[in-house]
Amino acid sequence: MLDKTFNPADIESRHYQAWEKSGIFAADPASSNTPFCVMMPPPNVTGSLHMGHALNMTLQDILTRYYRMKGRDALWMPGTDHAGIATQMVVERQLAEKQQNRRDMGREKFLEKVWEWKDISGGTITSQLRRLGATPDWPRERFTMDEGLSRAVRRVFVQLYREGLIYRDKRLVNWDPKMLTAVSDLEVEHREIKGKFYHFIYPAEDGSFEIHIATTRPETILADGAVAVHPDDDRYRHLVGKFVVVPVVNRIIPIVADEHVKMDFGSGAVKITAAHDFNDFEVYKRHKDKGIPLINLFTPDGKMNENCPEEYQGLDRFKAREKVVADFEELGYFVKAVDHVYQVPYGDRSGVVIEPYLTDQWYVDAKTMAGPALEAVRSGKTEFFPKTWENTYFEWLENIQPWCISRQLWWGHQIPAWYDDDGKIYVAETEEEAQKLAGAKTITRDEDVLDTWFSSALWPFSTLGWPDNTPELKKYYPGDVLVTGFDIIFFWVARMMMMGVHFMKEVPFRKVYIHALVRDSKGQKMSKSKGNVIDPLDLIEKYGADALRFTMTAMAAQGRDIRLSEDRVEGYRNFATKLWNATRYCEMNGCLPPATFDPKAIQHPVNQWILRTVAQCSADIERGLTEYKFNEAAGAIYQFVWGGFCDWYLEFTKPLLNGDDEALKAEIRATTGWVLDQILILLNPFMPFVTEEIYATITTRASGTRLISSNWPDYSSISEAMPAMRDIAWVQGVISDIRSVRADMNVPAGAKIDLLVKDASPETADRLKRYEVILKQMARLSSIGQTDIPPKQAIKSVIHEATFILPIAELIDLDKERARLTKQIDKLKQDIGKIDQKLQNQEFVANAPEDIIAEQKSRRAEAQGLIAKLSAALDQLAA
RNA sequence: GCGCGGUUAGCUCAGCGGUAGAGCAACUCGUUUACACCGAGUGGGCCGGGGGUUCGAUCCCCUCACCGCGCACCA
Numbered sequence: 001m002l003d004k005t006f007n008p009a010d011i012e013s014r015h016y017q018a019w020e021k022s023g024i025f026a027a028d029p030a031s032s033n034t035p036f037c038v039m040m041p042p043p044n045v046t047g048s049l050h051m052g053h054a055l056n057m058t059l060q061d062i063l064t065r066y067y068r069m070k071g072r073d074a075l076w077m078p079g080t081d082h083a084g085i086a087t088q089m090v091v092e093r094q095l096a097e098k099q100q101n102r103r104d105m106g107r108e109k110f111l112e113k114v115w116e117w118k119d120i121s122g123g124t125i126t127s128q129l130r131r132l133g134a135t136p137d138w139p140r141e142r143f144t145m146d147e148g149l150s151r152a153v154r155r156v157f158v159q160l161y162r163e164g165l166i167y168r169d170k171r172l173v174n175w176d177p178k179m180l181t182a183v184s185d186l187e188v189e190h191r192e193i194k195g196k197f198y199h200f201i202y203p204a205e206d207g208s209f210e211i212h213i214a215t216t217r218p219e220t221i222l223a224d225g226a227v228a229v230h231p232d233d234d235r236y237r238h239l240v241g242k243f244v245v246v247p248v249v250n251r252i253i254p255i256v257a258d259e260h261v262k263m264d265f266g267s268g269a270v271k272i273t274a275a276h277d278f279n280d281f282e283v284y285k286r287h288k289d290k291g292i293p294l295i296n297l298f299t300p301d302g303k304m305n306e307n308c309p310e311e312y313q314g315l316d317r318f319k320a321r322e323k324v325v326a327d328f329e330e331l332g333y334f335v336k337a338v339d340h341v342y343q344v345p346y347g348d349r350s351g352v353v354i355e356p357y358l359t360d361q362w363y364v365d366a367k368t369m370a371g372p373a374l375e376a377v378r379s380g381k382t383e384f385f386p387k388t389w390e391n392t393y394f395e396w397l398e399n400i401q402p403w404c405i406s407r408q409l410w411w412g413h414q415i416p417a418w419y420d421d422d423g424k425i426y427v428a429e430t431e432e433e434a435q436k437l438a439g440a441k442t443i444t445r446d447e448d449v450l451d452t453w454f455s456s457a458l459w460p461f462s463t464l465g466w467p468d469n470t471p472e473l474k475k476y477y478p479g480d481v482l483v484t485g486f487d488i489i490f491f492w493v494a495r496m497m498m499m500g501v502h503f504m505k506e507v508p509f510r511k512v513y514i515h516a517l518v519r520d521s522k523g524q525k526m527s528k529s530k531g532n533v534i535d536p537l538d539l540i541e542k543y544g545a546d547a548l549r550f551t552m553t554a555m556a557a558q559g560r561d562i563r564l565s566e567d568r569v570e571g572y573r574n575f576a577t578k579l580w581n582a583t584r585y586c587e588m589n590g591c592l593p594p595a596t597f598d599p600k601a602i603q604h605p606v607n608q609w610i611l612r613t614v615a616q617c618s619a620d621i622e623r624g625l626t627e628y629k630f631n632e633a634a635g636a637i638y639q640f641v642w643g644g645f646c647d648w649y650l651e652f653t654k655p656l657l658n659g660d661d662e663a664l665k666a667e668i669r670a671t672t673g674w675v676l677d678q679i680l681i682l683l684n685p686f687m688p689f690v691t692e693e694i695y696a697t698i699t700t701r702a703s704g705t706r707l708i709s710s711n712w713p714d715y716s717s718i719s720e721a722m723p724a725m726r727d728i729a730w731v732q733g734v735i736s737d738i739r740s741v742r743a744d745m746n747v748p749a750g751a752k753i754d755l756l757v758k759d760a761s762p763e764t765a766d767r768l769k770r771y772e773v774i775l776k777q778m779a780r781l782s783s784i785g786q787t788d789i790p791p792k793q794a795i796k797s798v799i800h801e802a803t804f805i806l807p808i809a810e811l812i813d814l815d816k817e818r819a820r821l822t823k824q825i826d827k828l829k830q831d832i833g834k835i836d837q838k839l840q841n842q843e844f845v846a847n848a849p850e851d852i853i854a855e856q857k858s859r860r861a862e863a864q865g866l867i868a869k870l871s872a873a874l875d876q877l878a879a
Numbered sequence: 880g881c882g883c884g885g886u887u888a889g890c891u892c893a894g895c896g897g898u899a900g901a902g903c904a905a906c907u908c909g910u911u912u913a914c915a916c917c918g919a920g921u922g923g924g925c926c927g928g929g930g931g932u933u934c935g936a937u938c939c940c941c942u943c944a945c946c947g948c949g950c951a952c953c954a
Contacts, residue, residue: 005916190952197954215954228954265953272954279954343952388883392949395882399950486949521891523947554902555892559884561947563891567903574916585913631893635901650913736920742908743920749909777911831898838897843934852897852935859898 002587002697006580008544008573011693016130019692024068024709025135027075029471036072037476038064039460039509040136041484041492045080045143046087046121049128051518051526051564052485054536055552059515059630060483061134062553065685066625068135069712075476077463078129078136080122082145084452085179085187085349088411091117107410107447114411128537133545133688135708142463144455145413152462153413153455154429156503161417161427165365166405168417168425172281173404175357177302177317178350181408182361184451185401186490188354190343197340198325199267201333202227205243205252211236212335214266216342217276218324219317222249222308223295226272228283231257233268247333248324249309256287275358296358317355362406362415362448366498370397373497382497382507385628386558389486389514396490403495405451412449419444457495460508479509486514513628515556521565539569546687547573553686554634575638576690579683582646583676583694589657591672592698599674599717604664605724606656606774607671610649612725613640614678615715621682637683645675648732655777673698681710730799731771737797737804738779744820745795747811752782756805758790759869764802796821796873798866803873814877821874828863828870835860 019025027035038060043053060076068074091114095101102110126141142149160166173182198218203210211227224246229236240257253272260283261270274284275294284292299305304312304320312320328334345354374397376382377390384390406415418426418434420441428434434443455462464473478500484493493512500508519525520532527533539548550572555562586592599611617640624633653668676698680691684707695707738755747753755775757768765786768775772784790796793809795817835856838844845853 002913004914213954217954260954262953270954277954279952342954391883395950517948525948557893560892561884565891565903568891570916571902574914577916578914581914581917583913588913635893639901646914647918651918654911739919740921746908749919750911780911834898838935841934845934847934848897855897 002580002584002694004584006577006690008546008576008689009541012131012133012540012545012689015689015692016133019135019706019708020130020138022706022709024706025076025137026139027137027472027476028073029475031073033071033073035075035475035480036064036067037075037077037479038481038483039463039479040076040078041482041488042079042081042142042144042456042459043125044083044086045118045125046083046090048124049132049536051534051536053125053129054132054548055515055518055556055562056483056485057129057132057134058549058552059513059556061132061136061549062630062633062685063481063483063625064135065688065708066712069681069685069710071711073475075140075472076134076136077140077142077476077479078126078134078138079142079459079463080125080144081456082118082143082412082452084407084409084412084449085181085183087114087118088409089179089349091411102410110410131537131540131545133549135688140463144452144459148465149455149458149462150413151429152458152466153450154416155467156458156499157416157450157454158427158429159503160364165368166427167363167365168360169363169402170358170360171363171402171404172275172278172356173359173361174345174347175300175355175359176347176350176352177298177300177355178352179347179409180300182357182359182404182406183347183349183354184404184453187348188345189348191346192341193344194339194341195344196337197266197342198337199335200247200328201335202244202246202271203333205245209239209242211239211244211255211269212267213269213271215271216340217273217321218328219304219320220273220276220297221246221271221324222304222312222320223273223275223293223297224249224251224253224271225274225284225292225295226253226287226290227255228258228261228270228272229255229268230261230263231259233261233263236269247331248327251293254290254292256283256290256292258283258286276356278356281356294358298355298357300357302352302355361404362417362450364403364405364454366400366403369498369502370400370494372501373397373494376497376501376507382509383511385511385513388559389489389512392486392489393494397494403451405454406446406448407451408447409449412452413455415446415448415450417446419446453491453495456492457499458503460496460500461504466503477504478507481511481513482509483513483515485517487517489514511628516559516561518552518562518564521563523561523563534564534566539566543569543573544576544689546576546690549688550575550634550638550686553630554638556630556634558629575642576687578642578646579679579687579690580694582641582650583698585650586672586676587698589669589672591669591676593673593677594670597670597674599715600719602667602671604656604667605721605727605770606649606652607667608719608721608724609728610645610671610675611715611718612721613644613649614675614682615718616640617644618678618682618713618715634686637679637686641679641683645679648728649675651778652728652731652774655773659773678713680707681713684708684710727767727771730767731774733799734775734804735778737799738781738806741795741797741806741820742780745808745811745813745816747806747808749780752780753806753808755779755781755784756787756790756794756807757784758787758803758805760786760802761800764800790876792876796870796876798869798873801865803869818874818877821870821877825867825870825874828867832860832863832867835863 064074064076092102174188176183195216197214197216199212199214201210201212213227227244239255242255243252245252260279272280272283274280274292275296295307297304297307298317302317304315306313347354377393416427416429420438420443426434426437426443428437460479461477464470464476466473496508524532536548547569551569602608602611617636620636621633656668657665680695684691692707768784790805791807793812795806797804838856
């Protein structure tokens with residue numbers, strides 16, 4: 001017998017360990033079963049589980065468990081990502097606490113420290129995934145810096161280089177002055193800040209005029225190389241080609257005409273600082289002939305360098321800003337500073353202001369690689385759910401910029417490129433090969449590492465053993481579905497598509513399910529700084545992993561963010577408890593899963609009804625999962641278990657089990673036990689722990705079988721059972737109606753009352769007899785009889801053709817009853833009014849489909865009949 | 880500025896051409912031996928505003944308003 005209340009904490013780890021030990025998570029490349037492959041988005045190896053993971057992993061686990069039960073050879077490929085910048089930052093911070101830094105320590109020693117940290121914290125997230133109940137094929141777990149995956153990275157780099165798709169270039173990059181590395185556009189976060197817009201005067205070289213410019217970054221004035229105006233601007237047209245002097249540095253620079261300038265913004269004249277601004281750099285390139293200088297002002301860590309006047313050198317860039325303003329003011333070239341709101345780029349990891357910075361970096365020719373990746377989605381080889389995300393994917397790939405893949409970090413895949421003393425580049429997978437290419441020359445390896453996303457872009461095939469032609473690669477590529485959040489469509493999905501299509505000649509996955517972001521109950525994004533982070537592990541502690549999983553699933557409606565509130569989690573914990581208690585009831589009544597069960601042999605309508613309802617529920621779950629409508633799948637099983645099974649079926653059968661029809665009792669016990677067993681299977685992918693626990697308690701099957709390895713049921717042998725379905729709907733209607741009336745009239749719950757039925761059709765009469773025991777119990781009736789002359793002082797309600805009469809004269813509040821009947825009649829009259837409006841409309845009759853018209857007519861007739869009977873009841877009440 | 884999404888019961892959200900739904904909250908009743916982490920019942924909605932298409936619109940189209948999120952930005 002189960003305990004009285006369900007305590008998730010007691011059972012979860014026990015079951016998980018048993019599952020993992022059993023080997024059920026393992027894919028089998030040798031099996032002939034159709035594969036089902038999901039690639040886990042690799043979390044940061046040193047990270048810990050947050051709500052986004054909880055959602056993402058729960059959905060993948062549900063799919064994996066479901067398809068595994070369906071007999072597919074399921075591979076859920078797990079692993080972690082080395083997360084270059086994030087991880088290196090953590091370790092650097094640890095060093096800083098001990099007054100150390102990586103440069104003093106040296107590359108080798110530092111990397112040892114990072115690996116140490118990876119070894120310490122690397123297991124955290126994978127053990128947390130186990131707490132959640134995730135069932136990936138753990139022995140296959142990979143790490144992006146594994147030898148195998150690193151080999152894939154080198155192979156890809158070399159091949160793309162030889163194909164001309166990777167090249168080295170000097171361009172402006174987003175430079176992080178704290179991390180001292182380039183970062184990609186995607187790692188830059190634009191924040192709106194309130195700053196100043198400074199207006200300055202640049203005098204003409206010959207003193208014949210002056211021109212006003214405005215800037216938010218006065219410090220860059222020291223590197224100004226030109227002033228640009230719009231070619232059509234009458235105010236300045238005559239000045240184009242003339243020269244002005246940049247005060248403070250006294251540099252003579254040209255005035256150029258460029259369409260990039262907005263005439264109506266600021267003064268209409270823009271200072272051009274080609275080495276420190278992306279737009280200015282473009283202007284510079286368009287005016288190569290004008291001799292605009294490219295001057296770099298900053299040291300890598302954001303201080304003023306030797307290209308500045310001496311008194312600036314070594315100043316922090318923001319201090320320099322103040323000094324420029326002060327110097328201009330002193331020289332009389334300062335006009336004004338006005339408040340101005342504008343966007344400033346910040347490193348999303350480091351949190352410092354990013355500098356556009358002129359450096360040599362490695363690039364992927366993303367534009368070329370994007371073509372086939374775009375085509376793959378356009379042609380439907382890969383499909384997004386919801387489809388609207390395809391727009392996001394297209395938009396980004398269509399406007400893609402060269403992808404800067406080098407990072408001035410140490411933690412990551414060191415770029416397989418070597419240089420000789422003349423700066424000639426040798427790209428090869430190993431140093432030996434590079435040396436061979438270089439001949440007798442001395443070569444040194446590029447110090448930089450690759451962007452983390454470069455290696456994760458290879459994830460769908462590198463984890464399967466590529467570049468070797470492994471059985472896994474053959475069987476599981478391409479994957480069936482990728483489950484991920486919209487925030488990494490650019491970072492990861494698009495790049496996997498580019499790499500997958502290029503190297504495998506085939507998309508990496510057939511479907512991409514994009515799920516929502518988990519927010520707090522107020523709709524705010526969870527963040528440490530806001531302090532609104534809900535830790536999934538806390539929720540697991542408090543309510544159990546099943547409750548958390550079910551909450552995520554039930555709220556995972558397509559195209560909408562999840563606002564997580566603890567109430568919901570509590571509600572689904574209650575759901576688990578409900579099932580738990582239903583099981584206790586089944587145990588007490590000997591309703592355990594029978595060894596054999598043939599749905600076709602089931603006779604009693606309540607039993608036929610519940611069988612049919614199980615089949616419907618399963619169909620709804622399957623549809624929900626194949627269409628990625630997880631919330632609908634969860635809703636179907638929830639409704640069925642609580643509403644269908646507990647509230648109705650178990651209540652229907654209680655009085656029958658108290659009766660003396662032994663054959664019927666046996667059929668009910670078998671059916672109840674069987675349905676409970678089906679519930680455990682159907683619910684298992686969603687709530688694996690509680691279902692496994694119950695299964696272990698009640699199963700009569702051979703010991704050692706586990707729910708997790710059960711087969712997903714096939715209910716095709718269960719008949720439609722239409723007569724039973726209609727009967728039970730009628731029984732439910734009668735019971736609800738009588739209960740409602742009783743409550744309205746304040747009939748004490750304990751009081752049993754008589755029921756008289758007038759105008760019962762033969763079918764109704766028959767039903768009253770056949771379901772008498774159920775009706776009596778569930779509607780709290782002392783007797784059921786028929787009559788032609790109803791007592792006057794009685795409550796009446798009408799179901800179909802028959803009037804149901806509760807002769808409770810002593811309990812009736814006449815006014816209340818009149819009001820109740822009048823309300824019902826009014827509602828029906830309103831309905832008829834609406835229907836008549838339609839039926840009297842010629843165009844409706846002419847255009848609407850026949851079945852709709854017929855439906856309206858029958859609804860009208862039904863309402864009419866009800867009104868007649870209810871009016872009669874009302875009249876009698878008055879008499 | 881461009882794009883995407885949202886606006887439905889007090890709250891959180893489903894539904895998305897043909898009688899408005901759920902969960903939670905509220906209220907009433909409840910010792911009928913599975914469950915108070917429960918049961919039964921009740922109330923509560925011009926489905927954001929305005930146009931249009933349609934016999935018929937919460938649902939499709941246009942438009943406006945407000946909210947959220949991307950992308951791009953004016954130096």
